[in-house]
Amino acid sequence: MxxxxxxxLLPELWIxxxxxxILALDLRWKETRSSTMGMLTxxxxxxxxxxxxxxxxxxxxxxxxxxxxxxxxxxLLFKGIFSASAILVTLMTRELGKxxxxxxxxxxxxxxxxxxxxxxAASSANFIMLFVSLxxxxxxxxxxxAYLQTDLxxxxxxxxxxxxxxxxxxxLLYGFAFIYGATGSLQFSKIQEALSxxxxxxxxPLLFGLLxxxxxxxxxxxAVPFQLWVPDVYQGAPTPVTxxxxxxxxxxxxxxxxxxxxxxxxxxxxxxxxIIAWIAGxxxxxxxxxxxxxxxxxxxxxxSSIGHAGYLLIGIATATTLGSAGTNFYLISYLFTNLxxxxxxxxxxxxxxxxxxxDYAGLSKRSPFLAAAMFIALLSLAGVPPLAGFFxxxxxxxxxxxxxxxxxxxxxxxxxxxSLYYYLLIVYTMYADKPEDPTPIPVSAPVRLALLLCLVAxxxxxxxxxxxxRISLAASFQ
Amino acid sequence: MTAFQxxxxxxxxxxxxxxxxxxxxxxxxxxxxxxxxxxxxxLFGMSALFVALGAYFVAAIQVxxxxxxxxxxxxxxxxxxxxxxxxxxxxxxxxxxVAGIAFGGIFLWQLVHVTVVIxxxxxxxxxxxxxxxxxxxxxxLFTTYAxxxxxxxxxxxxxxxxxxxxxxxxL
Numbered sequence: 277m278x279x280x281x282x283x284x285l286l287p288e289l290w291i292x293x294x295x296x297x298i299l300a301l302d303l304r305w306k307e308t309r310s311s312t313m314g315m316l317t318x319x320x321x322x323x324x325x326x327x328x329x330x331x332x333x334x335x336x337x338x339x340x341x342x343x344x345x346x347x348x349x350x351x352l353l354f355k356g357i358f359s360a361s362a363i364l365v366t367l368m369t370r371e372l373g374k375x376x377x378x379x380x381x382x383x384x385x386x387x388x389x390x391x392x393x394x395x396x397a398a399s400s401a402n403f404i405m406l407f408v409s410l411x412x413x414x415x416x417x418x419x420x421x422a423y424l425q426t427d428l429x430x431x432x433x434x435x436x437x438x439x440x441x442x443x444x445x446x447x448l449l450y451g452f453a454f455i456y457g458a459t460g461s462l463q464f465s466k467i468q469e470a471l472s473x474x475x476x477x478x479x480x481p482l483l484f485g486l487l488x489x490x491x492x493x494x495x496x497x498x499a500v501p502f503q504l505w506v507p508d509v510y511q512g513a514p515t516p517v518t519x520x521x522x523x524x525x526x527x528x529x530x531x532x533x534x535x536x537x538x539x540x541x542x543x544x545x546x547x548x549x550x551i552i553a554w555i556a557g558x559x560x561x562x563x564x565x566x567x568x569x570x571x572x573x574x575x576x577x578x579x580s581s582i583g584h585a586g587y588l589l590i591g592i593a594t595a596t597t598l599g600s601a602g603t604n605f606y607l608i609s610y611l612f613t614n615l616x617x618x619x620x621x622x623x624x625x626x627x628x629x630x631x632x633x634x635d636y637a638g639l640s641k642r643s644p645f646l647a648a649a650m651f652i653a654l655l656s657l658a659g660v661p662p663l664a665g666f667f668x669x670x671x672x673x674x675x676x677x678x679x680x681x682x683x684x685x686x687x688x689x690x691x692x693x694x695s696l697y698y699y700l701l702i703v704y705t706m707y708a709d710k711p712e713d714p715t716p717i718p719v720s721a722p723v724r725l726a727l728l729l730c731l732v733a734x735x736x737x738x739x740x741x742x743x744x745x746r747i748s749l750a751a752s753f754q
Numbered sequence: 755m756t757a758f759q760x761x762x763x764x765x766x767x768x769x770x771x772x773x774x775x776x777x778x779x780x781x782x783x784x785x786x787x788x789x790x791x792x793x794x795x796x797l798f799g800m801s802a803l804f805v806a807l808g809a810y811f812v813a814a815i816q817v818x819x820x821x822x823x824x825x826x827x828x829x830x831x832x833x834x835x836x837x838x839x840x841x842x843x844x845x846x847x848x849x850x851x852v853a854g855i856a857f858g859g860i861f862l863w864q865l866v867h868v869t870v871v872i873x874x875x876x877x878x879x880x881x882x883x884x885x886x887x888x889x890x891x892x893x894x895l896f897t898t899y900a901x902x903x904x905x906x907x908x909x910x911x912x913x914x915x916x917x918x919x920x921x922x923x924x925l
Contacts, residue, residue: 292908344901382919389912396905408905415909419916425923434920457868 281340284347287327287355288395294320295388302381310380314370315722317384321366321391324359328352339401343463346401353604353751354531357611358394361523362387364615367726368516368622375626376423376514383423390416390520394528403452403462406532410448410496413528414441417521421513433512440505441495448492454485467540475543486548489536496529497585500558507566510578515625518574519618522581523611530588530607537592538600538753545595552593553676557687559586564691567698573621574631576698577614580657583691584610590672590688594679600752601745602671608744609656609664609737616653616730619723620646627717633702638711645719647706649727654699656734659692664737671745761806769806773799786832790825797821811888 294317301313337348369376369383376383393412400406418441422434456462458481459470474482495502510518537548563583570576588610591603623646624639625631640647656663659670669692676685719727737744772795779792797820804813895903 341901342898344899378924379919382915385915386912386919389908392908393905402902404899405902405905408902408909412905412909412912415916416912419912419919422920425920 280335280338281345283335284331284338284340284345284399286331287324288392288399290324290327291321291388291392291395295385295392298381298384298388302385305381307378307380311370311373313381313384314366317388318363318366318370318722321359321363325356328356328359339465343465344400344402344405346399346464350531350534350604350751350753351398353747354398354527355395357527357607358391358398358524361520361527361611361615362391364619364726364730365516365520365524367722368519368615368619369514371622371626371720371723372514372516373626377426379423383420386416386420387516387520390420390524394524397528398531400535401464403456403464406535407445407449407452410528410532411445413525414445414496417441417517417525420517420520421509423514423517427512429512430514431512433509436505437509437513444492444495444502446492447488447495451485451487451489451492454481454488458482458485464535464540471540472543478541478544478547483547486536486541490533490548493529493532493536494555497526497533497589498529498582499555499585499589500562500582503559503562503582503585506578506582507570507575510581511572511575511631515574515618515622515631518577519615519622522577522618523614526581526585526588527607527611530585530592530603533589533592534600534603534753538595542595542753549593549595552589553681553684556586556589556593557684559583559589560687560691561586564694564698568694570698571633572631573633573636573702576633576702577617577621580695580698581614583695584614584657586691587669587672587688590676590681590684593681593684594675596675596679597749597752598671598678599675601748602668602675604748604751605671605741605745606665606668608748609668609734612730612733612737613653613656613663613665616649616727616734617657619727619730620650620653623719623723624717627715628713633705635712636702636705637709638714639706639717641714642711643717643719645724645727646717649731650706651703652731652734654703656738658696658699660696662735662738664734667738667741761803765806766803769799769802772796773803786837787829790828790832793828794821794825797825809887811891 297320298313298317301316305313331347332349332352335347337346339346366384366387369380369387390413393409393416396409397406397413400409418434418438421437422431424430452462455467458479459467461467461470471482478486491502495505498506510521513521537545537552541548560583563579563581563586567576567579567583570579584606588603588606591599591601591606593599621631623643624636628635639650652663656665659665659668661667669688673685673688676682676688776792776795776797776799779795780789783789783792797816801813801816801821804810804816
């Protein structure tokens with residue numbers, strides 16, 4: 277009989293094994309074989325899906341390994357999201373080619389450790405475990421952001437992310453310490469028990485701790501007022517890193533917010549719910565209004581990802597099953613949609629070396645496939661039916677209305693219109709403007725395949741929502 | 755494990771006095787290097803207090819990590835910045851002073867609140883042996899906290915890889 281703890285830990289062990297394999301190959305292989313190594317990383321991550329599915333269907337949800345490790349549907353769903361984004365980001369990294377002058381193997385290694393950190397964060401059932409895994413994610417991203425050694429933007433982005441991220445980690449730890457001090461435990465299950473005595477209102481130390489911890493986590497999610505780092509870091513970081521930050525890191529943040537608010541502090545929902553609702557509204561407004569004047573596509577996507585963080589928070593603010601299912605659903609569709617956009621950005625900048633929106637002029641003639649993929653992905657990001665983005669927004673706004681957050685729903689709906697404006701400006705540039713340089717843009721087979729997968733997912737999730745909604749519901753609390 | 759013991763008052767007051775002197779030195783020293791060195795006195799006093807409480811492991815870590823690593827880092831920063839005395843003098847503005855006193859006041863209030871008000875509640879502090887010995891910490895690390903311990907080792911590996919990748923020109 278194999279102990280349940282070991283079976284539960286299998287995905288993490290697999291990533292560790294893959295990490296060791298890539299590390300060994302990196303020592304043996306020359307830099308020229310890096311694209312094979314990237315393929316190996318991407319293919320090596322694929323067995324995670326059947327593994328996670330098997331865990332979902334045959335293992336019981338439990339706290340394992342001395343209560344450090346949580347196995348539940350939510351953790352498994354998020355691990356699936358992390359794996360999918362890691363695979364797509366690895367494929368993007370292969371496209372970078374000479375943009376990274378050195379250390380391709382290390383880049384893949386760091387992508388793997390970030391994924392491992394996200395896996396651990398998804399399964400943490402203890403504040404120490406949670407903090408270590410969040411640091412694993414954060415420190416990996418500090419290095420990845422500053423990876424382009426000769427690019428000043430990348431170095432600046434890395435420095436900014438390091439300084440602000442360390443501050444956020446400090447706040448997080450301070451918050452955890454207060455919660456520990458007030459409840460006497462680091463274990464989620466015991467904290468939950470201790471908190472059930474404070475149903476009416478939280479005592480000051482707990483409230484203080486909760487707010488501090490939330491500040492640290494919302495930094496990762498990039499919600500107002502912790503979003504200031506986003507535009508610079510998103511613009512400066514290598515494009516695959518930006519993509520991973522906007523999907524993987526954000527999803528990890530959302531997951532931790534779920535764990536802390538909807539699991540630990542659920543009984544006190546009436547106290548934090550209005551705060552999160554305000555944050556969600558402001559985040560949506562800030563992200564979408566800030567995106568309008570942008571001329572750099574990565575910067576624009578940075579602002580729009582702030583806006584999407586706001587939508588994700590709506591589901592948490594409502595503190596209902598519908599809301600959390602909405603957030604999960606939104607995250608699944610956001611994963612494919614946003615990564616499709618970033619795949620196009622990577623393929624485009626590989627050929628042209630530019631991330632400026634005006635250089636996208638006439639993309640429809642240079643590469644009809646890329647332009648069409650971008651068009652559909654941007655429509656899905658804005659939330660146009662029948663694409664995936666629409667149904668997620670619909671669920672979230674519906675949950676906001678049923679919980680009496682009508683103004684929040686109105687802000688969310690108005691932001692859709694604003695976002696359509698700046699997304700369609702890109703589409704207009706791509707289709708209506710004349711290209712300065714009409715050379716066609718080649719698209720490599722893996723990227724073509726990944727983009728097709730994303731497009732199928734966008735349409736599939738949008739039209740055939742049933743199974744995805746069921747997964748989202750199964751993975752939500754209550 | 756040692757039984758819980760009270761620190762001898764004479765020892766306690768000597769060490770605390772030393773720590774206060776060191777702390778005052780940090781604030782009033784005109785040269786940053788002296789301020790950092792005064793901090794060493796405070797940290798050593800604190801680790802001596804831990805020894806007196808029977809928490810040898812914590813004491814050793816205190817010396818190794820704080821008096822060793824962190825202070826060397828401070829010294830590096832001070833030496834690299836190498837500010838002229840006049841610039842340092844001008845940096846001491848009134849706002850900084852007020853803010854410093856305000857923050858110090860908040861921390862003092864917190865400390866008093868925790869030790870006097872919360873600490874006064876019955877049943878919170880039991881006279882049990884301190885679990886700060888190497889054996890106790892090691893046992894916890896390899897049983898209850900084995901998973902975070904392993905994750906932390908991964909974290910260190912990332913730190914090493916990251917430092918090499920960022921610092922080296924050619925890999």
